[in-house]
Amino acid sequence: MKLRYKRLGLILGAVALVAVAIGLVLNAFQSNIVFFYTPTQIVNGEVPKETSFRIGGMVLEGSLKRQDDGLTVQFAVTDTVNVVPVTYTGILPDLFKEGKGVVAQGALDSQGRFVASNVLAKHDENYMPPEAAEALKRAKVTQSPAVQPDGSNS
Amino acid sequence: MTGINWFKYAAPQTFFHLSGKWIPVLGWIAFFLAIAGLYIGFFIAPTDFQQGEAYRIIFIHVPAAWMSMVIYLAMAFWAAIGLVFNTRLSAMMALALAPTGALFTALALITGSFWGKPTWGTWWVWDARLTSELILLFLYVGFIALHASIDNPQRADRAAAIIAIVGALNVPIIYFSVQWWNTLHQGASINVASAPKMAVTMLIGMLVMTLASWAYSVAVALFRVRCIILERERHAAWVNDLKEVKS
Amino acid sequence: MQWNSFADFLSMGGYAVYVWSSFGLTILALIWEVAALRLRKSKAIKQIKQADAWAKRRVER
Numbered sequence: 001m002k003l004r005y006k007r008l009g010l011i012l013g014a015v016a017l018v019a020v021a022i023g024l025v026l027n028a029f030q031s032n033i034v035f036f037y038t039p040t041q042i043v044n045g046e047v048p049k050e051t052s053f054r055i056g057g058m059v060l061e062g063s064l065k066r067q068d069d070g071l072t073v074q075f076a077v078t079d080t081v082n083v084v085p086v087t088y089t090g091i092l093p094d095l096f097k098e099g100k101g102v103v104a105q106g107a108l109d110s111q112g113r114f115v116a117s118n119v120l121a122k123h124d125e126n127y128m129p130p131e132a133a134e135a136l137k138r139a140k141v142t143q144s145p146a147v148q149p150d151g152s153n154s
Numbered sequence: 155m156t157g158i159n160w161f162k163y164a165a166p167q168t169f170f171h172l173s174g175k176w177i178p179v180l181g182w183i184a185f186f187l188a189i190a191g192l193y194i195g196f197f198i199a200p201t202d203f204q205q206g207e208a209y210r211i212i213f214i215h216v217p218a219a220w221m222s223m224v225i226y227l228a229m230a231f232w233a234a235i236g237l238v239f240n241t242r243l244s245a246m247m248a249l250a251l252a253p254t255g256a257l258f259t260a261l262a263l264i265t266g267s268f269w270g271k272p273t274w275g276t277w278w279v280w281d282a283r284l285t286s287e288l289i290l291l292f293l294y295v296g297f298i299a300l301h302a303s304i305d306n307p308q309r310a311d312r313a314a315a316i317i318a319i320v321g322a323l324n325v326p327i328i329y330f331s332v333q334w335w336n337t338l339h340q341g342a343s344i345n346v347a348s349a350p351k352m353a354v355t356m357l358i359g360m361l362v363m364t365l366a367s368w369a370y371s372v373a374v375a376l377f378r379v380r381c382i383i384l385e386r387e388r389h390a391a392w393v394n395d396l397k398e399v400k401s
Numbered sequence: 402m403q404w405n406s407f408a409d410f411l412s413m414g415g416y417a418v419y420v421w422s423s424f425g426l427t428i429l430a431l432i433w434e435v436a437a438l439r440l441r442k443s444k445a446i447k448q449i450k451q452a453d454a455w456a457k458r459r460v461e462r
Contacts, residue, residue, distance in 0.1 A: 013299050018317075021292040024285060035281040035336045056336060093275025095204060103274075103338050120274045125343040127209060127352040129200035192424075196410075201403055207414035211423045218427070257430055265423040272419050370431065377438050384445035388452065399449050 036103050039082040047108070055084060055114055056103040056122065064098050077102060077114070088116040095121035164243050166383045167392045173376040180373035187366035194359035202356075211269040212356070217364040219262035221371055222290060223325050225255035229297070230322035233315035243379075245311035246386070248318060249301060250378035254371050256294035263287060274338060282331040283339035286324060293321035307386060 036056030037047050047053050055077055063076035072089045075098075086104055096102060101122030106115050128136075195213035202209040229251040236244035266284070267277045278284065297317045304310035332341045343351045350357050387393050404410040413420040 013303075017292050017296045017299065021289050021296070024289055024292075035279070035338055038336075056338075093273070095273050096275075100204070118276075120276055120279070120338060122338055123204050123273055123340055125340040125351050126204075127202050127212070127343060127356050129353055130203040131200075132353060133203035197404075201414065206416065208416040208419060210413070210420050214423060214427050254434065257434060261427050261430060264426060268419040268423045272416050374434060374438065377442070381438065381441045381445055384442065384449065388445070388449045393449060394453055398446050399453065 038079040039077055039084040040079055042084050042108070042114075043082045050107075052105060052107045052117070054103055054105050055086070055116075056101070057084075059096070059098045059100060059102050061098045075102075077104070084112075084114050086114040086116050088119050090117075090119070092119055093121040095123055097121075164241050166243055166246075166387055167390075169243055170380055170383050170396075173380060177373050177376050177380075180369045180376070184366050184369035184373060187362055187369060191359055191362035191366050194355065194362060199356045199359045200353060205273050208269065208272045211265055213359055213363050215262060215265040215269055216360055217367040218258045218265060219287070220364060221367045222255060222259035222262050222287070223328060224368075225251050225258060225371060225375075226290060226294070226318075226325055227322060229255060230318045233311075233318035236311055237315045237319075242386075245308075245315065246379050246382045247375070248315065249311070250375045250382055251371075252294055252298050252301075253378070254374050256291060256298065258367070258371070259287065259291040259294055263291065279338050281337040281339055282335040283328065283337045286328040286331050289324055290321075290328060293317065293324060297321070 036054035039055065039057050041047060042055060057077040057079045060076040060078045060083060063074075065074045067073065071091075072087065073092065074085065074087050076083045076085050078084075086106075088104065088106075096119065101124060103120045103122050104114065104116035105118040105120075109115050191213065195210060199210075199213075201207055229248045232244045232251065233248040235241065236248060263284075266287075270279075271277050297314050300317060301310045301314040304313055331337060332339055344357070352360070384393065393399065411417060411421075
């Protein structure tokens with residue numbers, strides 16, 4: 001009797017786990033597979049209306065402004081084609097910087113501004129020491145931009 | 155067929171003796187590679203220009219994530235071989251790999267979480283990469299639970315093999331998720347098509363840690379296969395003649 | 402080497418909690434796995450020995 005209950009429990013557990021896995025897959029395919037929308041998609045109106053969604057892109061250089069209360073910030077998110085202004089009140093992650101990737105959750109207001117309730121930093125897959133990053137930056141300013149960091153031509 | 159009779163090695167008895175010699179060797183290789191990898195990772199590799207010292211989690215997160223996928227493929231491979239050729243040892247190999255694979259998956263998820271909090275600003279997001287890796291953990295746990303729920307070992311092997319094989323579809327989904335969909339997780343720093351997007355010492359540290367994880371995983375999986383052999387073949391005469399049993 | 406002192410190394414540029422808990426947890430998990438496996442092996446051998454002794458006693462009777 002005891003063994004049979006144990007086996008039943010294990011089978012039910014396995015079935016439940018598979019069900020949860022399938023549920024997660026379906027859920028991901030429905031809405032979460034699109035983790036964020038780009039500014040171009042927002043400008044073209046390809047985003048859900050009335051519900052919150054995520055915007056992703058780069059923080060436009062020189063667009064970050066802090067309000068006097070020290071917590072409210074305004075910045076613009078760009079995918080190099082279109083720009084969407086964002087306002088956010090709260091603490092920004094350490095890696096949030098102008099010219100770097102960002103993903104913000106929120107909704108558009110009536111003036112086409114994105115009001116964020118949550119801001120995440122999206123970093124890229126490049127890892128290098130600060131000196132190398134500095135040298136790369138200088139090289140980009142002074143030299144031809146066609147040369148890649150590894151020395152090959154793009 | 156000429157040359158070596160491979161099926162000889164598929165006999166649990168031969169395998170038991172052979173693997174016993176390899177486990178300590180692999181274990182020490184894993185240990186020394188891990189020491190070397192940690193040394194490179196903490197003392198030779200420079201700090202990162204974006205993430206500061208937080209990026210050093212990469213030296214376990216990436217090897218753990220790679221192992222979680224590689225072990226799953228190995229498990230599915232042995233499960234399929236066992237299903238097709240009905241070789242006893244193959245199914246035991248699949249069963250022995252599962253807990254180690256599950257452990258590496260959990261470690262990849264947890265260390266990723268410890269990395270995501272300071273860099274992204276969140277412990278968890280439901281993006282395609284993180285979600286598919288979580289599904290991998292459920293597949294491992296489902297495989298183990300289903301196997302444990304069936305008393306007859308042969309039937310358990312066969313049933314669990316189906317999960318292993320079907321679930322293997324998830325591995326390419328994890329790997330390519332960052333290319334196929336918009337994810338918060340960054341793209342791959344290392345791939346076949348382009349030069350690594352990492353400083354050389356960082357890359358070496360990560361590769362040494364990965365080799366250490368390989369050696370560890372093989373050693374631990376072999377050890378677990380030996381346990382499974384002892385448990386399943388405990389009535390066989392050769393098991394009673396083992397020096398571990400005699401002493 | 403980039404560390405000025407041992408305290409500097411431990412603080413991990415302010416990310417000590419995240420870095421050290423990641424590495425610590427991993428090491429603990431691996432040690433736990435190896436220990437659990439050793440226990441499993443000795444249990445299996447003990448079981449075989451018991452069954453063996455029991456069978457021998459039956460033969461002697």
